[in-house]
Amino acid sequence: MVSNDPAYAKAYYEKNKKRIANLMKQKVHCDVCDKEVTKHNYPRHKTSSAHMNIIKEQQQEKFQKEALLEAVDRAVAKALKKAKKM
Ligand SMILES: [Zn+2]
Numbered sequence: 001m002v003s004n005d006p007a008y009a010k011a012y013y014e015k016n017k018k019r020i021a022n023l024m025k026q027k028v029h030c031d032v033c034d035k036e037v038t039k040h041n042y043p044r045h046k047t048s049s050a051h052m053n054i055i056k057e058q059q060q061e062k063f064q065k066e067a068l069l070e071a072v073d074r075a076v077a078k079a080l081k082k083a084k085k086m
Pocket residue numbers: 030031032033034035045046051
């Protein structure tokens with residue numbers, strides 16, 4: 001097999017056109033956006049602004065939740081310390 005021979009590539013494409021087209025049309029589910037994306041477009045979709053914005057929002061929510069949990073933890077620890085002293 002000669003991988004960078006244009007004639008070979010063309011022949012391969014002509015021979016496998018339908019199979020390649022079907023592979024490209026296959027849908028992949030994006031768990032982040034809860035959307036169906038073609039397999040062919042998935043790498044590009046992963047860098048799209050719509051996808052990235054959702055990831056950013058999720059990260060911010062996660063940070064906020066973690067900060068809140070940490071604050072609750074500290075408050076509980078403080079209360080326990082106070083209760084032990086009494
Ligand atoms: Zn996505």
